[in-house]
Amino acid sequence: MQKYSVFSLIKNAFSNHQNWEVAWKDPTPKSEYDVVIIGGGGHGLATAYYLAKEHNIRNVAIIEKGWIGGGNVGRNTTIIRSNFMYDANARFNEFGMDLWRNLSQELNFNVMFSPRGIINLAHSDAQMNAYARRGNSMRLNGIDANLLDRDDVKKLIPMADFSDEVRFPIFGGLMQPSAGTARHDAVAWGYARQADDMGVDIIQHCEVTGFDVVNGKIKGIRTSRGDIKAKKVGLCVAGSTNILAEKLNMTLPIETHVLQACVSEPVKPLLDGVVTFGAGHFYISQSDKGEMVMGGDLDGYNSYAQRGNLPTIQHVLTGGLALFPFLSRLKMLRTWGGIMDMSMDGSPIIDKTHIEGLYLNCGWCYGGFKSTPVSGWTFAHTIAQDQVHELNSELRLNRFSSGHLLDEKGLGTKTWIG
């Protein structure tokens, strides 16, 4: 594979950049693979990459209904963080932070990981107490966390509304300085390019129509481009999980909902890092191009439409304006939606299933992007070793029946409530 570097850039400049190798091939599906990963999103691509790299399993296919980068990996708001309170989520995502830090070098692709911090704002004494508790939990797990008072916040985001008239005054906040953002497309492309180089077949525009299960064991899948035999199959399809589960006669603790995001016109550098509003559901960061990237609540009803309705955008931006009045002067560039696999406790599932050789990776709710590397890493381990890794040992399917929930936000089963 051609290595990307300043030298290859100069060399290709002489031929007007006409002779770059394709980043990944467009193979026709073979009749049989050791492992088939369904879903060519960030998590699926990362899973295939780590299967090849960490476990030397290279006879792998990724089956994608659409195209690489067209789903949630290209629709998220690019936030990377590990500011979780529960041990299982904190350890899992902090391991992921270590993978993020070296990802550009490892993939030979600049994913523009930019750890400029995340600030969760507090608007009451009770919220400050809750953040102090969460910050302490994070520190016990080796994650950096700083409790900020009002003056600290004012130094970091002076453009927020600190006047006396506001309905939800800023009391302070909890900051994870090592959190940040990355370029989401580059993550998908980087993983795809490396996985392809190690022998993984990335098969796009290929829809899974059924499964071959014999005596409780997976034998292969049926697709729009023919039947494919497989010793092991990994489901990694986010919002489409229930559609495929239905074909397997499985019912899961997952509901699919639409989440919208939006960006403003680009402006000069204004906001460093990510800020979340604590009195409503609104978060904001500034992209490298200068756009303000914003998101918030789900539309709040089951949906497979990759677009939402305007009342939710209006509601989210009402919160945004309460925090940052300057936003009222910006034009909205575009809004879009992606479909989320909302689990019943707000935490993901990476596990084996009751069908031998079938593995499940779902339930990412709002936060799949930040976990892309660690999700792929642990899912690859689970598939290759046929057992969960210590990192995902609490992210199992049976935690719902056994009562070992990871309800980070304490919302109960209605995680789609804003």
Add this chain to the structure above:
Amino acid sequence: MLYIKCPYCGLRAQKEFSYGGDATVKRPNINEEVSSEDWDNFVYMRKSPRGKHIELWQHIAGCRQWIKVQRDTATHEIFQTAKVTEEIR
């Protein structure tokens, strides 16, 4: 914006309503032995179909009644609404 026909008040904007989830989930009967599996299915397991979905909404900023709505989860088209005591077929 969705427009939902409340069986009590007529056609109203989505903003007046609050979502209540899958209406086909049945709570296990009170005062009867409930297996862990049945309870698990009631509390956590959801079909979440792509297509027609019967769901609960509450007309929170109107008559405050709970109603049933049959809606397409892919196109958001609403086919039928009914009182919560009525069946949608």
